[in-house]
Amino acid sequence: MRRPGRPQRRGGPDPAGAQRLVAALAEPGCPVCRCLEAETRRNLAAFLREQTMDPEGRAALRRAGGFCGWHTGLLREAAAGILSVALVAEDLLQGEPPRRVACPACAVLRDRVGIYLEALLEGPASPALRAALAAGPGVPCRPHLRGARALAPADPRVAALEDAIAPRLARLGRALAGFIAKQDYRSPAPPNAEEARAWSEALEHLAGRPGLLGSEVPRS
Numbered sequence: 001m002r003r004p005g006r007p008q009r010r011g012g013p014d015p016a017g018a019q020r021l022v023a024a025l026a027e028p029g030c031p032v033c034r035c036l037e038a039e040t041r042r043n044l045a046a047f048l049r050e051q052t053m054d055p056e057g058r059a060a061l062r063r064a065g066g067f068c069g070w071h072t073g074l075l076r077e078a079a080a081g082i083l084s085v086a087l088v089a090e091d092l093l094q095g096e097p098p099r100r101v102a103c104p105a106c107a108v109l110r111d112r113v114g115i116y117l118e119a120l121l122e123g124p125a126s127p128a129l130r131a132a133l134a135a136g137p138g139v140p141c142r143p144h145l146r147g148a149r150a151l152a153p154a155d156p157r158v159a160a161l162e163d164a165i166a167p168r169l170a171r172l173g174r175a176l177a178g179f180i181a182k183q184d185y186r187s188p189a190p191p192n193a194e195e196a197r198a199w200s201e202a203l204e205h206l207a208g209r210p211g212l213l214g215s216e217v218p219r220s
């Protein structure tokens with residue numbers, strides 16, 4: 001299994017990845033987190049639709065030890081496939097408790113992270129992605145910016161990426177300051193929509209989308 005965040009240079013930049021980032025930047029939050037979450041929700045729905053009735057699919061999941069905490073939590077939201085979810089849970093309950101979990105849904109995302117980070121690094125060279133990075137409303141999260149830096153430590157594209165998002169981060173800072181200032185009862189106007197969501201966007205920028213990047217609580 002490849003390590004997370006390895007460079008995806010074999011085929012060069014992925015134009016589809018860049019297009020998905022541009023679309024994701026039209027919504028608040030980290031575009032990499034948003035794309036990964038959308039992909040993993042689609043993958044889980046396909047698994048529930050196609051593999052839970054297949055003994056091989058369930059056996060493979062049992063050998064992996066089930067899903068990680070995040071993906072198990074996402075199963076709760078699969079309201080349309082709740083019978084499939086119950087079958088998966090029954091199957092896993094009947095097996096021995098695994099010594100470790102090698103979540104197959106996370107394994108699929110490992111390659112995808114590298115593709116999106118590579119597309120992010122190519123961003124400043126692409127007019128559409130550069131404009132979306134500067135204007136938002138989305139903005140890459142710090143964990144994924146660290147990931148891009150780790151992928152290409154001495155690469156000038158990292159500095160270009162940081163320059164590209166600087167105007168967006170300055171705007172987020174102004175919106176957050178506006179929200180705080182307007183909490184004063186003497187303020188003549190309530191926060192506007194951008195200011196009202198600034199604290200939530202700031203939290204996602206700091207630590208990524210809730211659930212996706214995990215906690216550091218020790219398990220023992």
Ligand SMILES: [Zn+2]
Nearest residue numbers: 030033141144
């Ligand atoms: Zn992110």
Ligand SMILES: [Zn+2]
Nearest residue numbers: 068071103106
């Ligand atoms: Zn997982």
